[in-house]
Amino acid sequence: MPRRLFFWTLCFVAWASLHAQTNSGGFPFWIQRKRVDPAPKPAGFGRPASAEELKQRDITVLSDGAGLPDGKGTAAQGEAVYRDKCASCHGTNGEGNLPQGPQLVGGIGTLATDNPIRTVGSFWPYATSVWDYIHRAMPQNQPGSLSTDDTYAVTAFLLNRNKIVETSEVMNKESLPKVRMPNRDGFVPDARPDVGKNTRTFGENRNQKSQAR
Amino acid sequence: MKHKSTDRTKDDASHADSRGRRRFLATTTALAATLAGGLTDLWGDEGREPGAPMRPYGERSPFEKVARKSSRPGPLSGTGSTLTPLESLYGIITPSALHFERHHSGVPTIDPDKHELLIHGLVEKPLVFKMDEIKRFPSVSRIHFLECSGGSAGEYQGDPAPTPQQTAGLFSCSEWTGVPLSMLMREAGVKPSAKWVLAEGGDASRNARSIPMEKVMDDVLVAYGQNGEAVRPEQGYPIRLIVPGWEGNINVKWLQRLHVLDQPAMTRDESADYDDLLANGKSYRFSFVMEAKSIVTRPAGGQHLAGPGAYEITGLAWSGRARVAGVEVSTDGGKNWLKTELQQPVLKNAAVRFRLPWNWDGNEAVIGSRCTDESGYVQPTHEQIIAARGTHARFHYNGIKWWRLQKSGELTYA
Numbered sequence: 326m327p328r329r330l331f332f333w334t335l336c337f338v339a340w341a342s343l344h345a346q347t348n349s350g351g352f353p354f355w356i357q358r359k360r361v362d363p364a365p366k367p368a369g370f371g372r373p374a375s376a377e378e379l380k381q382r383d384i385t386v387l388s389d390g391a392g393l394p395d396g397k398g399t400a401a402q403g404e405a406v407y408r409d410k411c412a413s414c415h416g417t418n419g420e421g422n423l424p425q426g427p428q429l430v431g432g433i434g435t436l437a438t439d440n441p442i443r444t445v446g447s448f449w450p451y452a453t454s455v456w457d458y459i460h461r462a463m464p465q466n467q468p469g470s471l472s473t474d475d476t477y478a479v480t481a482f483l484l485n486r487n488k489i490v491e492t493s494e495v496m497n498k499e500s501l502p503k504v505r506m507p508n509r510d511g512f513v514p515d516a517r518p519d520v521g522k523n524t525r526t527f528g529e530n531r532n533q534k535s536q537a538r
Numbered sequence: 539m540k541h542k543s544t545d546r547t548k549d550d551a552s553h554a555d556s557r558g559r560r561r562f563l564a565t566t567t568a569l570a571a572t573l574a575g576g577l578t579d580l581w582g583d584e585g586r587e588p589g590a591p592m593r594p595y596g597e598r599s600p601f602e603k604v605a606r607k608s609s610r611p612g613p614l615s616g617t618g619s620t621l622t623p624l625e626s627l628y629g630i631i632t633p634s635a636l637h638f639e640r641h642h643s644g645v646p647t648i649d650p651d652k653h654e655l656l657i658h659g660l661v662e663k664p665l666v667f668k669m670d671e672i673k674r675f676p677s678v679s680r681i682h683f684l685e686c687s688g689g690s691a692g693e694y695q696g697d698p699a700p701t702p703q704q705t706a707g708l709f710s711c712s713e714w715t716g717v718p719l720s721m722l723m724r725e726a727g728v729k730p731s732a733k734w735v736l737a738e739g740g741d742a743s744r745n746a747r748s749i750p751m752e753k754v755m756d757d758v759l760v761a762y763g764q765n766g767e768a769v770r771p772e773q774g775y776p777i778r779l780i781v782p783g784w785e786g787n788i789n790v791k792w793l794q795r796l797h798v799l800d801q802p803a804m805t806r807d808e809s810a811d812y813d814d815l816l817a818n819g820k821s822y823r824f825s826f827v828m829e830a831k832s833i834v835t836r837p838a839g840g841q842h843l844a845g846p847g848a849y850e851i852t853g854l855a856w857s858g859r860a861r862v863a864g865v866e867v868s869t870d871g872g873k874n875w876l877k878t879e880l881q882q883p884v885l886k887n888a889a890v891r892f893r894l895p896w897n898w899d900g901n902e903a904v905i906g907s908r909c910t911d912e913s914g915y916v917q918p919t920h921e922q923i924i925a926a927r928g929t930h931a932r933f934h935y936n937g938i939k940w941w942r943l944q945k946s947g948e949l950t951y952a
Contacts, residue, residue, distance in 0.1 A: 367725050370674060371665035374658055378666070382656055384744065385736055385797050388804040414613055425613045437819025441930050448821075449810040458806035462743035465613060468643060469742070512813060512823040517934070518859075519926040521829070521918040527864035527910040 390502030398478025400485030446487025616644025621707025643743030659798035662727030687785035715763025783858025817928030871904035
């Protein structure tokens, strides 16, 4: 009965092509792909953040200077701010006063020696991070109390005492990201495991593995 | 009937008599107990006083004095750190009240009804979540350790600490409950250019760290529960990040803002602090994983063994890279190693309790443990770490810790 055979063949091809469409992904149609749950739909929780609250809450500063606000300051202006707000913990000239506050000035060129001294000048790779940290966290007894100009000025003061910028050099959102810190290239990606990586399998599994190989 | 009545009278009389005597005894016992600090006489046959009343929130026994210990006092009372008394703990869970602390600007007091979490940056829609909304998402509970990357840091400089608490006490383990951060991220809609998320805390210093997007979408939790109750204020109340297996500092507490970025923010902590300085003057950047480590907590430095005989050597092991595969103990300074028994469950990124029955022959012994994880990584010796990194690094120390047992039974660091 060739006509009946033809009919059934046609039915089969139609059925198979339907599956080929719904079951794409390189698998033959008779192999059902494992069903993957679709990404959960958003629950619709949370309210949209307003532009105003974003402006108020977003204090992020990136190393390319994005996020730095308008304002400016020089080392000359920063000296008085530093004396009033910072010197009691970090020393008159940023020499440090542990455990009150770490050293901020000096140590440039010491990192590879037997007595490395980590300071803003010798260790910090980005001047923007200095501004950001002062803005976030300093002075420790009243973070957030410095004005934007004072923050630029104190940052300029610390960079100046580390002989990175001139006394009269104006620090603002354009100039600060351009400051090149001495230890800018002093970092390598985490190379761990740098020890202990003599791969072994613990206990009985060790024998099984070696047999398998 | 009569018989009974007589009996009863007799009974009553003796009862009254004994009641009087009991009352007298009770008074004296109570007085003695007050003097002795509220003791209950468990074995007295002269009557027993009922114990203390119930209370809405429990306290431990007044006899228990185990406490955190300050490790590095900061300039202000709320800065610095306190250490978990590992040698006094059982099992793998750290009681919330004994969880180590490391604060950069004190513990803020946050009203959960007013607290908000902002997600913004490279997202389709910047969102603000209230606490009740965060808790409406499907929750998960997982047991995870937290270790400050400064744990055992003094060992780099050959400054061995005398007790488990003092050397490795910047380590704790809790059951954390919260919502996967990936779920909140999907809610806001992460843009394809997003590579990092800056997480910011609500403490005075606005402590902030950048986390790679891959980790964010993998297993990071926004946790509001710790060991069955709300996260403790010292641990980030009302919400904190749990970044499993990664250094403590990145598990931002008092979480208030998540900024989705195309680059790391290079905050002070990630670009200029938690970077291990090597002997050649270069520093590792983004050392996130806390590598396999273990410590014998009993018998250990600061303790005393009563004399030769049977003891259990026990301690804790963990790895932020892979599940703990096994822990070995040596009592001869590393010449011979014995496989220990691991208490189940052995969970990824959780503390693991190991045990080994041991018979002390009374001779001097040097006791230590070595952890191997399922990646094949073996906890290194102090010498191996120093050979690889030098002595100027300050973080991520995970060397084998030895305790020296003297013939007298005294234990000190080796």
